[in-house]
């Protein structure tokens with residue numbers, strides 16, 4: 001592992017003359033190795049990450065040797081490397097599968113550079129392009145492309161291709177400066193060769209092929225894997241996780257995007273295991289997977305973690321190897337931290353929460369909502385109650401709040417018995433601490449840094465969004481208007497969410513914009529200080545971007561609700577192709593925006609004015625835009641005066657790399673800067689494409 005000190009030795013000592021060499025040519029720089037170039041190669045391309053005011057992180061992986069490999073890295077202003085600014089030696093250690101992370105410093109701020117790696121035999125990597133952050137006083141507008149949820153087996157990474165095609169034609173002030181990836185960079189649950197996948201509403205398996213004619217599958221894990229989430233194969237060893245990243249990084253669109261822009265990443269669950277919390281799934285320790293997944297993320301996802309010594313409250317650090325211990329989920333400490341050595345070593349092996357400063361314009365906070373969270377309050381009794389009631393039912397917010405609060409519920413007097421759908425059960429949380437998504441240390445860091453930041457905008461890069469995602473199932477006898485369904489996101493952690501939003505308001509944070517993913521659908525709206533209060537006061541705005549290629553939310557809900565056709569119409573209506581109908585109407589958008597009556601009308605093909613006429617304003621009042629039948633990405637255009645986020649819906653990602661990607665919809669909402677006790681006001685500034693009016697409130 002290369003420490004910051006080593007890197008400073010590599011770069012800082014020569015930085016002055018390295019920059020000077022821009023004028024004097026490459027004299028004084030080490031000679032470039034030359035040779036036949038047939039031993040080494042760079043099959044996963046290059047990448048860069050986390051622009052700093054004077055530098056960035058560069059990454060590659062070199063193949064072709066058993067041991068450590070000494071590489072040269074060159075940085076130039078021009079793509080032809082006619083003017084090399086610096087050339088330095090770096091080692092790609094075998095310990096990390098010959099991946100290398102290089103922190104380059106002492107470059108001028110606010111500029112683009114080109115870089116490449118050269119192997120000992122003269123082999124040269126593809127050329128990458130990256131940039132430094134602007135200087136501290138800069139207010140120059142910036143553009144952030146936001147991505148999430150790329151499932152290699154279930155679609156091509158066309159979203160990157162669409163973004164790059166649009167960016168090539170964009171006006172200079174709209175060109176993308178960095179890519180924010182908010183998680184599910186890989187999916188650990190992979191298919192066997194012959195298992196059917198599901199992609200669209202008919203659960204069709206597109207059997208996607210690669211350009212070389214091979215089936216687009218991750219393929220067998222080296223260890224043979226183990227039974228994973230959703231009956232798919234899961235990884236077992238570090239070699240398995242490495243195999244996963246190598247398959248993903250074979251994708252030409254992903255390689256091209258990583259070579260063309262600096263990436264800034266946090267993770268969600270699938271980098272490790274579906275619904276992972278700390279180093280557990282449900283109550284089973286998976287700390288061997290947490291350690292292996294953490295190491296593989298460190299190896300393949302560059303990030304400026306080793307800047308930890310730059311600030312006392314910046315805890316991020318590079319991977320620290322540890323032994324797996326597989327200890328039970330106890331003892332449970334404050335903020336639901338499992339305080340045993342096995343868990344603490346596993347989650348402590350890599351710390352990725354950090355912030356990134358972009359001049360005066362914004363500070364971007366990369367939040368880790370996975371490594372320190374407690375288990376969601378999705379207790380087994382819910383499942384039993386639903387089976388007995390024969391009902392696909394939502395959960396009352398008060399019940400979730402009570403479970404979430406643990407022993408602090410009802411002023412420290414939690415009830416012994418709870419009930420749901422008429423089924424009574426023991427309160428499993430009554431002796432446990434209040435739950436946490438962030439953990440105490442990260443929460444203190446986040447609130448402290450938000451308060452200390454003097455940047456105009458505070459952008460949150462969240463693996464799961466803060467907005468409530470309620471369902472109106474009040475058409476059923478025991479349903480409710482704003483019932484909860486997804487407890488793996490912030491809806492399952494309402495106590496800490498309110499703690500954050502109350503602090504946002506009490507400390508007068510304005511200009512707070514959350515950029516997130518995870519839901520596999522586009523959504524835009526407000527984060528309320530208290531979603532249960534009648535005085536619904538927005539304290540932030542949130543933009544949730546659709547998935548790159550993981551199944552979209554409509555397809556997932558279609559799969560779930562198909563088992564109960566009477567319910568399915570509230571989510572979608574599918575025409576019968578045998579009588580010439582082929583239309584799929586995503587009534588789920590209406591369900592979330594306007595409630596069950598609008599959804600029912602939508603599924604029956606009623607005119608738009610009827611749907612709007614039946615709208616219930618009490619359902620998800622914070623949501624302004626919902627597109628559940630979406631794949632795509634977002635572009636945040638940040639200026640001192642406002643933040644405009646364009647949510648781009650692309651066609652189903654089944655077009656081969658190299659083919660054009662149709663854009664189906666484009667919606668942009670903008671929020672003007674607000675301070676102190678003012679409230680944010682979202683305005684629609686662009687809306688085009690099929691059925692777009694039905695998706696906007």
Ligand SMILES: [Fe+2]
Nearest residue numbers: 149184518550
């Ligand atoms: Fe996902």
